[in-house]
Every structure is written in structure tokens, then in C-alpha cells.
Amino acid sequence: MIILDGKKTSNDIKEEIADEVKSIIFSGGRIPHLSAILVGNDGASETYVNAKVKACEKVGFKSTLIRLPNSVTEKELLLEVEKINNNQNIDGLIVQLPLPNHLDEMKVTEAIDPKKDVDGFHPSNIGRMCLNLPTYLPATPSGILELLKRYEVNTSGKHCVVIGRSHIVGSPMSILMARNSFPGNCTVTLTHSRTENLKEITKSADILIVALGKSEFINSDMIKEGVCIIDVGITRVKSDKTKSGWKLLGDVNFEDVKNKCSYITPVPGGVGPMTIAMLLQNTLISAKGEIF
Ligand code: NAP
Numbered sequence: 001m002i003i004l005d006g007k008k009t010s011n012d013i014k015e016e017i018a019d020e021v022k023s024i025i026f027s028g029g030r031i032p033h034l035s036a037i038l039v040g041n042d043g044a045s046e047t048y049v050n051a052k053v054k055a056c057e058k059v060g061f062k063s064t065l066i067r068l069p070n071s072v073t074e075k076e077l078l079l080e081v082e083k084i085n086n087n088q089n090i091d092g093l094i095v096q097l098p099l100p101n102h103l104d105e106m107k108v109t110e111a112i113d114p115k116k117d118v119d120g121f122h123p124s125n126i127g128r129m130c131l132n133l134p135t136y137l138p139a140t141p142s143g144i145l146e147l148l149k150r151y152e153v154n155t156s157g158k159h160c161v162v163i164g165r166s167h168i169v170g171s172p173m174s175i176l177m178a179r180n181s182f183p184g185n186c187t188v189t190l191t192h193s194r195t196e197n198l199k200e201i202t203k204s205a206d207i208l209i210v211a212l213g214k215s216e217f218i219n220s221d222m223i224k225e226g227v228c229i230i231d232v233g234i235t236r237v238k239s240d241k242t243k244s245g246w247k248l249l250g251d252v253n254f255e256d257v258k259n260k261c262s263y264i265t266p267v268p269g270g271v272g273p274m275t276i277a278m279l280l281q282n283t284l285i286s287a288k289g290e291i292f
Pocket of ligand 1: 164165166167168170192193195198211212213233234235271272273275
């Protein structure tokens with residue numbers, strides 16, 4: 001069994017990006033700049049945004065974190081988005097999701113200039129992805145592709161089963177794995193909570209991508225020998241064995257499946273760090289004007 005090491009791979013990618021930033025500066029170019037909007041003070045969102053800001057510093061990007069109170073109106077938030085859209089010195093804008101209930105996430109996402117939508121969530125960028133046109137790929141699916149690519153996992157002609165159909169992971173993942181490219185060229189089955197006989201389907205998977213948010217849902221009875229498993233899930237559970245008092249669990253029972261699979265991403269240290277690396281990559285692509 002080979003561990004698909006997202007921590008190491010993401011550090012490699014960050015070093016590559018940092019080298020590019022140095023050469024941009026050397027040739028007199030402008031430093032790539034990512035802006036993030038955080039509404040409210042949800043603990044998990046705060047952690048994710050801080051990790052993104054820290055990653056920007058690590059590669060030499062500029063970053064701006066705009067904190068807005070929970071009580072911000074949709075109009076005020078949209079104004080903030082517009083300001084960043086119009087700022088020629090900012091290459092990428094992310095609005096940390098989820099937003100408080102009184103704010104319409106789709107309306108806010110649609111307000112982001114697609115050229116600065118480095119999360120790849122804007123409908124026009126999703127459409128471009130579906131048509132296989134150059135675009136910013138959503139960071140988590142893009143990170144998974146990058147891991148499969150760098151570990152040279154053979155995907156052509158394989159049966160890829162995706163569990164979960166969210167807009168940010170499962171659905172785009174299923175589209176990308178079916179594309180005529182590497183990684184891709186899979187025969188894809190997209191499953192969800194209404195899927196019947198899930199175990200029969202997962203047992204036929206050569207590549208199993210699990211993104212449903214239920215800790216240790218997949219066990220060795222549900223997979224076939226030699227499967228490549230990508231575990232996207234992150235669930236925080238209490239633990240008396242860690243200093244912090246909690247630990248992260250994936251959607252896959254790692255200990256139970258590890259001797260039966262060919263490749264697996266650990267949690268933590270698998271897909272999570274890759275997501276941030278790909279967000280940086282998208283920001284660099286934007287700064288270089290490579291797509292639009
Ligand atoms: P989500 O919006 O939470 O949706 C979960 C999906 O799983 C839905 O499509 C749901 O089906 C499906 N599902 C739920 N129970 C199921 C079951 N028993 N059998 C089959 N399918 C089932 O999904 P998400 O936002 O993609 O998040 C999934 C997990 O990935 C979470 O743990 C999240 O924290 C994690 N995540 C990690 C990263 C990272 O960077 N590592 C990034 C994003 C998300 P229905 O559509 O029918 O409800």
C-alpha cells in the first residue's frame with residue numbers, strides 16, 4: 001500500500017510556486033495577491049481562512065483578509081466583493097463558505113468576477129470545466145487530480161466511484177475523472193444518499209473517492225483488493241489522546257482498509273493540504289493571466 005502524501009506533495013507545490021514568485025519579482029512583475037472575505041466568527045471557517053493566509057505568506061504572495069461581522073447585510077457584502085473585483089492589484093478573491101443563513105451564497109458567488117474566482121465556484125467557471133475549457137478548477141478536486149498525477153496512478157479505463165454529490169467536491173470530481181485526459185478517462189459512478197446497494201457499487205471500484213462527511217463510513221467489507229482510495233472527509237471528534245482534546249477523522253476507516261488497498265490518502269495529511277496548494281496555484285495562474 002502506498003500513502004498518497006498530501007502534506008509532502010503540497011509542500012513540493014508550494015516550493016514550486018515560491019520559486020515562480022521569486023522569478024516574477026526578479027523580472028519586475030507584481031506580486032500575486034489573494035483576498036479573502038470572512039463573515040462572522042465560525043471556528044472552523046476561521047481555521048481554514050487562517051491556513052490560507054499563512055500559505056500565502058509561505059509562498060511569498062500578498063494576502064488581504066477582510067473580516068465582516070455576522071450582521072453584515074447582503075448589500076454590504078456584495079459591495080465589498082465589487083470593490084475587490086475592481087481592484088487591479090488583486091488577482092484572486094475567495095469568500096469563505098458557509099455564509100450565515102441571511103446571505104445568499106449563490107448570489108455572492110455569482111458576484112465574484114470569474115477572472116478572480118480562484119475557488120472555481122462561479123457558474124461560468126463550472127461551465128468552462130464541464131466543457132473542458134481552460135479555467136480555475138475547484139481546489140479540492142484539482143488537488144485530488146494533482147495527487148493522482150504526481151503518484152502516476154493509472155486511471156484510464158478504470159471504474160471510479162465517487163460518494164457525495166456536493167457542488168464543491170463530488171459533482172466536479174465525477175466530471176473531471178470522466179474527462180478525456182490524465183488523470184481521467186474513467187468510467188464514473190456518482191453516488192449519494194439515495195443510492196441503492198452502495199456496497200455493491202463500492203466493491204466494484206478501482207478508484208474510490210469518498211466525500212460524504214461521515215467518519216469511518218467505508219470499511220474493508222465495502223472495497224475490493226487493490227483499490228485506490230481518496231478520503232476527502234474531515235470530521236472533528238473528541239479525543240483524550242491528543243493535547244488539543246480533539247482529532248480529525250476521515251470518511252474511511254484507515255486501519256481497517258489499509259492492507260487491502262493499493263493507494264490511500266490519510267486524514268489528516270491527504271486531501272486537505274492539497275486543497276490549499278491548488279488555491280495558491282489558481283491565484284498564480286490568475287496573476288500570470290494564463291486563462292483570461
Ligand atoms: P456535503 O455537502 O456535506 O454533502 C455530502 C454528500 O454525501 C451529499 O451528496 C449526500 O447525499 C452524500 N451522502 C450523505 N450520506 C450518504 C450515504 N449514507 N451514502 C451515500 N452518500 C451519502 O459534501 P462536501 O461539502 O463535499 O463534504 C464532504 C466531506 O468532505 C466533509 O467531511 C467535509 O468536511 C469534507 N471536505 C474536505 C475538504 C478538504 O479539503 N479535505 C474540502 C471540502 C470538503 P445527498 O446529496 O443525497 O444529500
